[in-house]
Amino acid sequence: MNKAVIYDMDGVIINSEPLWREALIHCFNQVGFDFNQQKCRITQGMRLMEVVEYWYAEQPWGHKSLEEVEQNILQKVTELILEKGMAMDGVQESINHFKSKGYKLALASSSANSLINAVLEKIGLTTTFEVVNSAEHLPYGKPHPDIFIRTAKALDVLPKNCIVIEDSFHGVLAGKAAIMKVIAIPDDEHRGEARFAIADYQLNSLHEILELGIE
Template identity: 45%
Template sequence: MVWKERKIEAVIFDMDGVLIDSEPLWKIAEVEVFNSLGLNLDKPDFEETVGLRIDEVVAFWRSRFPWEGKSNEEVIHEIIDRVVYYIEREGKPMRGVHEIVPFLSSRGYKLGIGTSSYSRILKTVLKKLELETYFDVTHSAEFEEFGKPHPGVYLTCARQLGVRPSNCLVIEDSFNGLLAAKAASMATIVVPDGSNTPHPHLVIADEQYESLLDVLELFKEK
């Protein structure tokens, strides 16, 4: 196991699909907003944009199906509003979240979140899952020039944690997220989100597991 051969000092979690079961909620919000613009899109259409920043998702679909009347910024904020609404009412933790996060914290690992979601959604998730006190650093790609698969969000997170990238382990669920972590020279574990069709290239992860409970057992053995 590649990551076990490294001196791991920090664990950085992706958020959507790793900490919170929000990928289905994102798809609902995106379908609602894009269909209101006249785009005939359904949930499976959004699988190819999983892991991207929402401004990049909006730009992606506008380049394919241009619409009139609303700016990209207006569409972005409508989607964020819908996602926040659904998370506050329906958001549920991914299996193992409330076991692995306190455990890693108690063992002295520095904990971070590196997410493509905007900071407003990040704050909503932390409050919904009651995880505000566990993470040393939370960072959104909203504040990076480029989102995933660019490594910026993870490199900034490592710098703010005060840990070398090579001593960080990233837990991801998407191919774009894995590319970002790999480009940052970090160890990687992928826990695929069951709401998406598994990306065949997830094999680039150092290790792949079904849930965070499996990852927890590995840390207990370590």
């Protein structure tokens, strides 16, 4: 039986959520939008274009187009990741564990392809995943299941035989909507929230995957 594990990227294999927040706050403040940590949490897990559109609808700005702001944020977060991005604890251990059990491995991220490539290069995982997918140019991003369904098809694995590893609620919803098992590893600020109960497993870190007894 073919089986697969599909990793999210930001907040799952790389500790990039704080860097995303830094980039968002910096770039939105540049256009006169009073942005903060709390606002970052509201749009966590969405594609960058959706984040920019969401906040423009809330508080329109002048001087720069939405596309310019999007590119500025992408450039800033890429710079921050290349400067100080670090892999999440337990990434390599979990990868080795699933490989030993015969799982195919894939990455499915809301981030742009250029950022995915930068992250994989930064943390030394450029040859790890059989399939790498970005929702950047898909009709719908998470929580729509499209990216996970496409990834399973590319792997030639039935969705029911896939495990998704996610940190955001949008990602968890997408995994469940794709009829996949979901491991949720929320960050410290979201851990314990009742809404994550829809996941099949809720963990504190990737290290705990080895204790689940998944075959």
